[in-house]
Amino acid sequence: MSETNIDIVNKGLGKRYRAEKRFRIYGVCAIAASLIFLAFLFISISSTGYTAFQQTFIRLSVYFDPEILGDTTNREGLASANFPAIVKQSLFKMFPEVQSRGEKKQLASLISSGASYYIRDMLIENPDFVGETIQVWLPADDDVDMLIKGHSDRGLVEAERRLNDRQIDWIQQLEKDGSIEKRFNKIFFTVGDSREPELAGIWGAASGSFFTMVITLLLSFPIGVAAAIYLEEFAKKNRWTDIIEVNINNLAAVPSIVFGLLGLAVFLNFFGMPRSAPLVGGLVMTLMTLPVIIIASRASLKSVPPSIREAALGVGASQMQMVFHHVLPLALPGMLTGAIIGMARALGETAPLLMIGMVAFIVDVPSGFTDPATALPVQIYLWADSPEKGFLEKTSAAIMVLLTFLIAMNALAVILRKKFEKRW
Template sequence: MNSPIDTAAAPEPQRTIDIVNRSLKRRYRAERRFRFYGLAAIVLSLMFLALLFVSIVAKGYSAFWQTSIRLPIVFDPAVIQQDTLVNADYAALVREALFKKFPQVDGRQDKRQLTALMSSGSVYRLRDMVLKDPDLVGRGAEVWLLADDDVDMLIKGHFRRDLPEAERRVSDKQIAWIEQLESEGRLERRFNTTFLSAGDSREPELAGVWGAVSGSFFTLLITLSLSFPIGVAAAVYLEEFARKNRWTDLIEVNINNLAAVPSIVFGLLGLAVFLNFFGLPRSAPLVGGLVLTLMTLPTIIIASRSALKAVPPSIREAALGVGASKMQMVVHHVLPLALPGMLTGTIIGMARALGESAPLLMIGMVAFIVDIPKGFTDSATVLPVQIYLWSDSPERAFVERTSAAIMVLLAFLVVMNAGAIILRKKFERRW
């Protein structure tokens, strides 16, 4: 800390305080600089966090509204016969309504462009309406039908209207029709229930997260029902019963290591053991849950052990002192006191499992699955994998769908973590 002094230039011996005073300004500057670096590092990491959230929300919030077009549909009895309610040509109804709305449209090319404004899913909407109420046949009704994703993107401003026509996915004519519909109040952005209730689809306007959410639910149910009891039992044994010897040391080292093994390696294990050796079905929540169980077990064991460690020994001694057996002491006294801490650790482990996708890619949970899974052995995908799949899709509309799915995933994570924090705050006990 003492700066070098030029002894030749100093004729008389200096006092230490002068040397210190001379260097003080420089040292204080260094101090301020250092402090600034520290603050900058914090600000930078918080900025990254804010940027991440802002960019996701800015991209994704619009997916919760979807453009619909109101058309006067005539349920023509010539098209819908009583015996063919299910597979009547509902597309013809939509076409008729559109042609009646725009009588000036002529020529095959133009007609095709006009029908391209509507989503291919409007057919199912009409079919469901008729199946629910067969009396509709022969009458007319104003029906809100989903617009195609290109129309939706145009309305939301993701396609620029001032580009040359050849570079746009929506032609000039289509824009004119859209503007006409808009001015008549027949075109509206309505709350997107499809997104929250449908399974995956190749058409962005028909794609939803519900299939992935159900897949995640079944997967996590398996994970929770296996990893919580096993994790707690392992922690209880290691903390309360096991003598410290080579064997328990080996288990400890293993647990600590498994907690840091890359998740994709668990996927390789699942592929080789559960799929190839045991022949369990591919893409099933059952296998996904097993793999995630192995992955979250170390987290839960470590958390449960620290919860057990926090229970003071006096409780144990008191229980043993009044004649409880060791098992009774653990089950009746130590476990109930340690349970909140264990649950907190479990919830955090579950939150990690919910966000995990790499090992699930290995066991085939990346398939394109339209149906909503109904059980543990149905083909399914999970929320993070759905995000991965959509992020690969070329359609512009899938970008906002992906961001919106991320928002759904983050919402689940926030709820779970908040639950863990509340649990900890409520039951936290200082002895």
């Protein structure tokens, strides 16, 4: 009995089905691998970052000693008043047994060096505090903060710890009194950068990003839409429009750092614009986002059916009227979606901003388009480079804030698309 063809096929069938199954599993594994990585990334960042939204504060009874402060009724007096001494004095009063100079210094280092500014601001707001004792919660030093949050190990040998045994004793005493607690970290959301982790915030970087994005949106959206309208509705197919198209497609794929080089050479060196300014950042980002917006806007214009155009022309509209009165309103939601996605990408972009100097250490919150500023992703980069342990959680927290913005923007784009998308 000789083997028939069908037998040969049947014999191989099991093997082939197994290969089929394996192939399918490869596919599932590939998707699973990317999703697992995504989950891993989010979990790893939020687990290091969530603690930054709380901060350790120490309660002190601050006595506004008129002798130390001197005359605080005018500006010069306030500027020269010795607020750090006030903070130290109230701390020493809590631990009267501390006498030696060295120990006093160690004790004083438990409170953030920025605490005196809070005392000063309090006094400016309430000038009649002089001579009174007030209960105040002041930010603790970042080493204390790390210890309370459990990021530094209390069980280590003293030499390997940032805080020595005495300091930990004091902290435990404060804990027993309920004079040390974690509170919502308002500082993080309201101030600019600082060298001290416990005094650093993202508000300065967020404002810088905001100003940059305003310029980007104001320039790139109108220009991008106008370019798309010309190319899609008016331009004849010829060499010139071909060149423009090839250019746009190429610019969309040019590495972002090259745009930074352009900004440095043209805007800063040739035109002499200010360094580190959101204005220049916005211009560079505009050039970067333009291709994205143009491509999205063209796709959106293409999806408007020709019947709309013919109907408008048929009732006597000029070509311009046809485009601006009928096609553009129908294409606008799609263009907006593209713009939002382009803006989200620009918001997360770092490299070109490094080139134009938006990477400087800037404490002040920028108040205009030409003030020196950084942006959120640059702030993340700067903090990621800092050696202090306290900046680790700040970096992760800043990433969480940035991702929240990006997710919100993308969600908005999806909602817009769902709501206005028309199938013709």
